[in-house]
Amino acid sequence: MVSRVIPVDPFDLVVFGASGDLAQRKILPGLFHRFVVGQMPKQARIIGVARRKMDHAAFRAQVATSIATFAPASLKQQDLVAAFLERLSYVTVDATGESGWASLAEHLRDDVVRAFYLSVSPSLFGAIAQNLQTYGVATPTSRIVVEKPFGHDLKSAQALNADLRRSFEERQIYRIDHYLGKETVQNLMALRFANALWEPLWNATHVDHVQITVAESLGVEGRGEYYDRSGAMRDMVQNHLMQLLCLTAMEPPSRFTPNAVRDEKVKVIEALEPVPQSDIVRGQYRSRGDEGSYLDHAGDPHSRTESFVAMKVNIANWRWSGTPFYLRTGKKLRARSSEIAVVFRDPPHMIFPQMSGRRGNALIIKLQPDEGITLRNTIKEPGPGGFRLAEVNLDMTFADALEQGADAPDAYERLIMDVIRGDQTLFMRGDEVEAAWAWVDPIVEGWEDARATPAGYDPGGSGPDDALMLLHRDGRRWRELN
Ligand code: BG6
Numbered sequence: 001m002v003s004r005v006i007p008v009d010p011f012d013l014v015v016f017g018a019s020g021d022l023a024q025r026k027i028l029p030g031l032f033h034r035f036v037v038g039q040m041p042k043q044a045r046i047i048g049v050a051r052r053k054m055d056h057a058a059f060r061a062q063v064a065t066s067i068a069t070f071a072p073a074s075l076k077q078q079d080l081v082a083a084f085l086e087r088l089s090y091v092t093v094d095a096t097g098e099s100g101w102a103s104l105a106e107h108l109r110d111d112v113v114r115a116f117y118l119s120v121s122p123s124l125f126g127a128i129a130q131n132l133q134t135y136g137v138a139t140p141t142s143r144i145v146v147e148k149p150f151g152h153d154l155k156s157a158q159a160l161n162a163d164l165r166r167s168f169e170e171r172q173i174y175r176i177d178h179y180l181g182k183e184t185v186q187n188l189m190a191l192r193f194a195n196a197l198w199e200p201l202w203n204a205t206h207v208d209h210v211q212i213t214v215a216e217s218l219g220v221e222g223r224g225e226y227y228d229r230s231g232a233m234r235d236m237v238q239n240h241l242m243q244l245l246c247l248t249a250m251e252p253p254s255r256f257t258p259n260a261v262r263d264e265k266v267k268v269i270e271a272l273e274p275v276p277q278s279d280i281v282r283g284q285y286r287s288r289g290d291e292g293s294y295l296d297h298a299g300d301p302h303s304r305t306e307s308f309v310a311m312k313v314n315i316a317n318w319r320w321s322g323t324p325f326y327l328r329t330g331k332k333l334r335a336r337s338s339e340i341a342v343v344f345r346d347p348p349h350m351i352f353p354q355m356s357g358r359r360g361n362a363l364i365i366k367l368q369p370d371e372g373i374t375l376r377n378t379i380k381e382p383g384p385g386g387f388r389l390a391e392v393n394l395d396m397t398f399a400d401a402l403e404q405g406a407d408a409p410d411a412y413e414r415l416i417m418d419v420i421r422g423d424q425t426l427f428m429r430g431d432e433v434e435a436a437w438a439w440v441d442p443i444v445e446g447w448e449d450a451r452a453t454p455a456g457y458d459p460g461g462s463g464p465d466d467a468l469m470l471l472h473r474d475g476r477r478w479r480e481l482n
Contacts, residue, residue, distance in 0.1 A: 005039045006039070007038065008113075008421055009041070009113050009420060010043035010044055010112040010113065011045070011112050011114070012047060012109055012112055013044070013047070013416070014049055014104070014108070014115070014116045014137075015046060015049065016049045016050070016093075016118050016120050016128060017118070017119035017120035018050050018090070019054075020050075022147065023117075024070075025066065025070055026070075027412060029067050029071040030410060030412045030413040030416065032063075032081070033413055034416075035080075036075050036080055039409075044112075045088075045109075047088075047089050047090070047104070047107060047108070048089070048090045049091050051092065051094055053092050055090065056089045056090050059088060064085060096124065096131075101131055105135050114139055115143040116137075117145040118144065118145060118146050118147065122151070125163055126163030126166070129167035130163075132167065142168075143422070144172055145174040145176060146160075146174070147176050148176070149235075151433065152229070153437055154434060161430040171424070173427075174415075174424060175429075175430075175433060176412075176428075177243055177427075177428055178411040179244065179367075180415070180428075181410070181415040181426060182368070182371075183398065183408065184368075184372070184398070185243070185247065185367065186426070187371075188244075188247045188365055193256075198363075202319075203323075204319065204323040206344055207323050207345070208346075208476075209326060209474075209476060210340065210341065210342050212248070212327045213327075213338060213341075213478075214329040215329065215334070215337045215338065216329075216331050216332070216333060216336055217334070217335055217336045219332045219459070220297045220307065224297035224299050225299050227307075228300055230305070231306045231309075231444075232309040233440060234444070237329060237440065240329075241329055243265075244367075245268065247265070248340055249319070249320055250265055251264050251267070251319070257425070258424035258427075262429045262432055265432055266429070266431055266435055267317075269435040269439060271320075272313060272439050275312070277452075279311055279313075279470070280309065280310070281309070281463075281464055281469075282306035282308065282309050283306060283307065283309070283310075283330060283455050283456070283457045283466075283467065284304075284305070284308070284454040285457055286457065291459060304453050307330055307454075308329070308467070309328070309330065310463060310470055312324050312325075312474075313327060326471060328467060328478070332459040333459075333460070333461065333463060334461055335481045336368065337368070337481050337482060338366075339366045339479070340365040340367070341362050341363070341364045342364075342365075343359050343361075343362045343476075344359065344361040345359065346358070358391075360376065360378035362376040363376075364376065374396070376391055377393075
């Protein structure tokens with residue numbers, strides 16, 4: 001089953017911060033991919049915008065270098081690259097000043113979708129949004145796309161929302177969380193709501209607990225300064241892990257529409273219980289061999305920022321009361337491995353005493369690497385020697401099952417195409433972001449007030465020992481990271 005590519009409507013996509021890291025590494029090579037597979041119609045154009053003076057040719061040369069560096073080798077045919085670059089142009093604009101806005105307005109066409117991607121510091125969101133209106137660049141159907149970090153806490157997120165809403169309506173605002181563009185994350189909705197099999201089991205009666213892991217093998221390296229102001233809780237849990245939790249825990253929406261889905265996600269966040277400090281473990285990686293420690297990269301030798309966090313989260317509603325969700329994420333761990341594991345309870349009456357307490361059934365939704373689904377079952381070991389039981393996996397790797405070829409978009413590509421289609425399902429609504437911060441703030445304030453120091457952990461492992469205890473004390477254990 002090779003994926004079908006359906007072209008989107010013609011568009012003018014304006015990328016603010018077009019020379020920046022995200023634009024050059026992800027957005028522009030990603031758009032090139034969409035162009036190669038035929039999803040970008042002939043009349044689609046991409047307009048790079050930044051303060052630096054540059055002509056069209058220089059911008060195209062810059063993007064040609066990004067494509068050479070970041071696009072898959074199989075796509076880099078010279079004629080395709082040249083044809084793509086023809087769609088690109090550049091306008092110099094002073095985001096907070098007056099210059100360049102009139103030229104930008106003139107440069108855009110009236111009869112195509114208009115989208116503005118703000119790949120810039122959040123401190124510029126308000127000024128750019130306002131100038132887009134003041135200079136008549138935006139129209140009532142234009143879309144504006146913003147990136148994380150969407151705030152640092154509830155107050156700053158509210159201020160950003162207010163800034164954007166002064167100039168755009170919520171239906172025009174697309175807040176990106178790139179985890180929502182990952183194939184398996186979307187598949188979670190298909191799995192849950194397109195199959196009759198799971199829904200009867202998807203609750204506290206049958207699910208013992210859920211583990212959500214987003215483990216990274218890389219450290220903070222060159223991003224130390226940004227990261228040190230955030231930490232794992234703000235950088236990963238408030239957004240990516242929260243999205244995974246919501247999609248796993250939410251009620252079935254009555255329709256597959258952006259607001260029906262997002263309403264259900266908000267309800268999950270609002271049902272999260274406050275987490276006591278005793279249910280949270282924070283860690284910070286040490287050095288190993290020649291590799292520096294977190295502190296070496298943080299820019300502050302006394303930093304108390306966490307590069308790892310594990311926590312037990314309870315959802316106070318009918319579906320989940322009594323079934324904890326354990327979350328963990330961290331840098332410099334054994335493997336880059338992200339998954340959601342739904343671990344089922346033992347059968348109500350176990351006639352095989354040796355399997356008692358083993359929780360032999362689990363559904364594992366693997367996000368990366370090797371996206372796919374695994375169902376762990378208990379079977380009889382074949383052969384003589386008595387009635388022995390073993391746990392085996394029913395594995396489905398999407399790449400094999402669906403023959404996903406090079407056409408499959410990466411998360412950013414998919415989300416940008418959704419912006420052009422005008423589909424907000426996979427974007428965070430303003431109230432969703434604020435609800436997530438309202439839950440995170442007291443947790444972070446708690447350890448900031450206590451001046452708590454994170455536990456050290458060795459790179460290449462599975463985090464601090466205390467994280468193992470978080471489950472051990474409940475008679476459970478984390479799945480291996482691999
Ligand atoms: C980003 C975080 O949002 O997500 C990074 O800021 C993190 O710290 C990254 O490394 C992880 O994304 P992915 O897609 O590589 O899992």
